[in-house]
Amino acid sequence: MLSHTSHPGNIGAAARAMKTMGLSRLYLVNPKFFPDAQATAMAAGADDILEQAVVCASIEEALHGVVYTVGMSARVRDISQQVLPPRAAMPQLLQHAQQPVALLFGTEMSGLTNEELARCHLMVRIPVNPEYSSLNLAAAVQLIAYELRLAAGQGEIEAPAVQPAPAEHVEGFFRQLEATLVEIEFLHGQHHAKLMRRLRRLYARAQLEEEEVNILRGILTLTTQYHGKLRQEVKAHVQGD
């Protein structure tokens, strides 16, 4: 719910922000310009939200049927209302969300009016840099909608399926690595054990995947084969002289 928004571009950007977080019901209380080409341009693919937006003449009309309203507060005011950061406020909003609830954002310049404030059950304030708190309206909508999405439990992201290598395959790699490093005389004498421990630690941190173990072993195998080939080639060359 955006009240008395001055810049139509912000309305469009807010619609886009809402849609990225799965919200769709936009209410506009006395927008200065709406509909507007700039709003549509900023909405990108979220123009369906603009088309379905409900334009209201008053806050009273907009809040009709709403049981719980959370207002956006940009600055510290002398108000006797509970003010919470988004992470704490959104679960409270959700507790009431079996019936219509509202998130109310004031104008770009001055925020909510006293009349609007009085209708809020809870205020939410985004923690900002105290020396520069000029959060854009659509940016505020984005942050709040994001926190709402997380609070609603829709925060899981799909992780790519990785195939971690079983311990015995990783051990096989370490044995081959050690043998190769002995061959090239990287490992010898007193630092042998310490260097191997160091290398083990490095690859343990990386949590090698099956395919990576194969790649690394492939490198070691080719290194050894290359040594054999070198011997042959040089031999052939010298014999051919």
Next chain:
Amino acid sequence: MLSHTSHPGNIGAAARAMKTMGLSRLYLVNPKFFPDAQATAMAAGADDILEQAVVCASIEEALHGVVYTVGMSARVRDISQQVLPPRAAMPQLLQHAQQPVALLFGTEMSGLTNEELARCHLMVRIPVNPEYSSLNLAAAVQLIAYELRLAAGQGEIEAPAVQPAPAEHVEGFFRQLEATLVEIEFLHGQHHAKLMRRLRRLYARAQLEEEEVNILRGILTLTTQYHGKLRQEVKAHVQGD
């Protein structure tokens, strides 16, 4: 760090988003238009961040001295990189933040290139509506900067006892690794680039320490020296027959 940004307005809006959350060091890798009046307009009061922005010609230049890079991932890809939501990723970034760290955002349309991806130690993905994931670039910067601010406010960060290697040293290792793998003919033909990316990801995950880079480069140097020695030895042996 914004790479190859198409719309200067997004650069300005990103600067504003950063400043609201107390961030100030903006790096721009090959921006399409910068400086630009639209960027300044969208920055509102954050034009100081634009003025101090560092414009770089390459990702390599931008990451000089950086020990830990978190990349923004917009979609699920078949990559063997760890992907975390912002709330889990930002504390990890902070753990490395006693030395320079970077948050890397790709272009509006296509995100990070494979080359950029390969330089990230961790990927972060914002949970979005799967049916409309079109998060604006500045909105993404806003959300990530917000999570970073919250994560930093939660106090105790473990100081790493390790000496992470700066990006340019890791690059030196990769160059030497590539040359060696070409020498033993592990890298050739069509799989060359893909295998190098895969190896880059593996070592990025491990977050190489300075000393480990030295160990790995030592192995590569000895491998090459061993090849030279082999040639000499076999030669001597054959001649001595």
